[in-house]
Amino acid sequence: MSIEAPQGLLLHDLLTKEGWGVDEPWTPLFRDLAEVVEDPGAWIKAIGLEQAQDFADVLRSAFNTTRPTREYRHEMSAGPFYADARCLGAYDDQGNPAAVVTVWSAGPGKPGLVEPMGVHADNRGRGYGRAITVAGAAALREMGLSSVRVCTPSSNVGGVATYKAAGFAARQEIADRIRKV
Secondary structure, eight states: OOEOOTTOOOOHHHHHHOOOOOEEEEEEEEOOOOOOOOOSSEEEEEEGGGHHHHHHHHHHHHHHOOOHHHHHHHHHHHHHHHHGEEEEEETTTTEEEEEEEOOOOOOSEEEEEEEEEEOGGGGGGTTTTHHHHHHHHHHHHHTOEEEEEEEETTTHHHHHHHHHHHHHHEOEEEEEOOOOO
């Protein structure tokens, strides 16, 4: 069981007394979208349902997992919040998908989210993570959003560095409260 609660609440003292622990720290990152977003420096295109397998392949490689599958991309797009979301891909010189991101909108003038973002293992260290994240920020700005946010485990040093390279500023680490049931 876990609870996400802002720092500084008396709730944390109560949870500690009740035996709740602290989970791994996460780094929240933020980018203001008031200014024009720079060119990502890579070939970017929308990823539709016909590229669902490419999307899934990149995320599986990025996170070294057997999930998600192409069905995940289909299910995600059928969800109630996807109407204002987009999936984007960064492609290498041979036209292969190198990185993907999904951007989520809370509506014009509000913040957006980039999640999930992943770079295929064969393309790490080549700037595709930065490029797809910048492209995601640009897409959200085009949709009229005020800013973009993301959280990643602080232990994901490469992920934090990628978001910073894409113009995001790190905020104070946060951690969920956890309790084994």
